[in-house]
Amino acid sequence: MKPPYEDRLEACRLGLERVDADLCVTFPGPNLTYLTGFAESPSERHLLLFVPRAGDPTIVAPEMYAAQLESLPIADLAIETWADDDDPVVLVERVLEDYGLETGRSRTVLLDDRLWETFSQDLRSVLPEASFGLASAVLEDLRVRKDAVELEALRRAGAIADRVSLEIRSRGTDLVGATEAAVAAEIERLLAAEGGGEPAFETVVASGPNGARPHHHTGDREIQHGDPIVLDFGAFVEADLPGGTGRYPGDQTRTIVVGDPPEEYERVHEVVAAAQAAAVEAIEPGVTAGAIDAAAREVVADAGYGDAFVHRTGHGVGLEVHEPPYVVAGNDRELEPGMVFSVEPGVYLEGRFGVRIEDLVVVTEDGAERLNDSPRGWESGDHEP
Structure with a gap:
């Protein structure tokens, strides 16, 4: 090559x-x-x-x-x-x-x-x-337009995150009593065991009311029965580049519940999942990045949670975890095949819980390909999907 x-x-x-x-x-x-x-x-x-x-x-x-x-x-x-x-x-x-x-x-x-x-x-x-x-x-x-080698690396990074997501989800209420920091350390251990390099960013484990903070710094709070948990993580992988180097990150978010979910949680999760699906469905060449943000935001606003969606819908991913294109209101940059970015709407109810669902996607000739394929529902190992 x-x-x-x-x-x-x-x-x-x-x-x-x-x-x-x-x-x-x-x-x-x-x-x-x-x-x-x-x-x-x-x-x-x-x-x-x-x-x-x-x-x-x-x-x-x-x-x-x-x-x-x-x-x-x-x-x-x-x-x-x-x-x-x-x-x-x-x-x-x-x-x-x-x-x-x-x-x-x-x-x-x-x-x-x-x-x-x-x-x-x-x-x-x-x-x-x-x-x-x-x-x-x-x-x-x-x-901003990734070539075949870059896309292959990003797909590998996505697959690693998927496998780790499945493993953490399977543990269900075995997570009760563990601290956020302990779960984050276990996620990072699993990422390495699955073939990932160093974490692509600070692993986020935000349990219960901490999930209402989009950029919560994982701490010593112990996970409790019934807690929603926002899990945001990924690892770098090396691209197959002869004679050089290039690290590409995974970046996936799932929100699961250990035990029985709190009041209103299931509705909020359904809204966020619908918003993400609407945004992914809207992706195709020629559509603006701002239009993708609007597609997600409209679903959330129509459900009555517009004020609780407090960040952009996504960001480009490549050699940097955050890079163009930014999926944000007012961005008139037209999407092109080969662009890779996150789609990650969220709803955050202060003092209660938060929900975010994130996949990386690549723009194709006629739509989008998700680079993450792990379950997006809230069910953990204690609940049937």
Whole structure:
């Protein structure tokens, strides 16, 4: 299988032409990983990828990374390294001069949206006449449509979450007396046992009234008989990318009950399930992300719980757990095949309980494919579905 990085770099270059920009600069993070397959954490050291509108891409990096960078399967990638006793800004200036972006000429440079300010200031000092924008002007359109390798990884991550969901659900009232933290630790153990990597985000186990807080931080509350429990979790998996890396997350939410559900719970769960089904049914190319949010929100509002649906319907998922497209009111971004995002309506009744149901979906040529397939009902191992 051919690594995708040369094609992605060429697409980035063509994107620069489209937006009439001269250079894209990324640093350690998802954009750099997407374009090169190289993953590293940001640090105080200058490690920058330059993708010019004309010319070959160049990585400026500390010399300690030379061997790793030289192994990347990108034929025309230039690698320029600097030693700890060098001034990396001098090397950056030379690379930019080689591209013809010397001081005194007006240029448009797109910087990684999360580039640390120290590096941004260095680039501005070297190119004082340039105008600066965000790399997302080019890279968002590339990353938002997942290729076959990315989709395969996301499907594996979804299947892992499904298997763990089934196992936790099967335990039913055996969960009574356990703390939220203990259940979260068990979920993470199961994710690893099923082939997942590290958790994709902080595992959420929100029991009873804690479920009414959409971003509850799992704590020491003991699960009680009759508690609804919001379970939101997933793990990263590595994509099958020769010569590079790329981690893709699972992200699934189910709300189950151990014992007999409290008053009104079954109705609320039915409303949330119907809202999720309506949103998934509305997905197809050309429909806006905002319209998907509206499809879910209309069901919840018609049932009388509109004020209790307090967050967007979903978010894109890829190299980041939260990325475009955002499924939120007012987003006129039209859906395209290959986009992946969550559909996760919720209703939260303060002091009582909350219900959220979440699946990841991929937009297909004529609709949507769910990447999660575990039961969405509230029944645990003590109740027949």
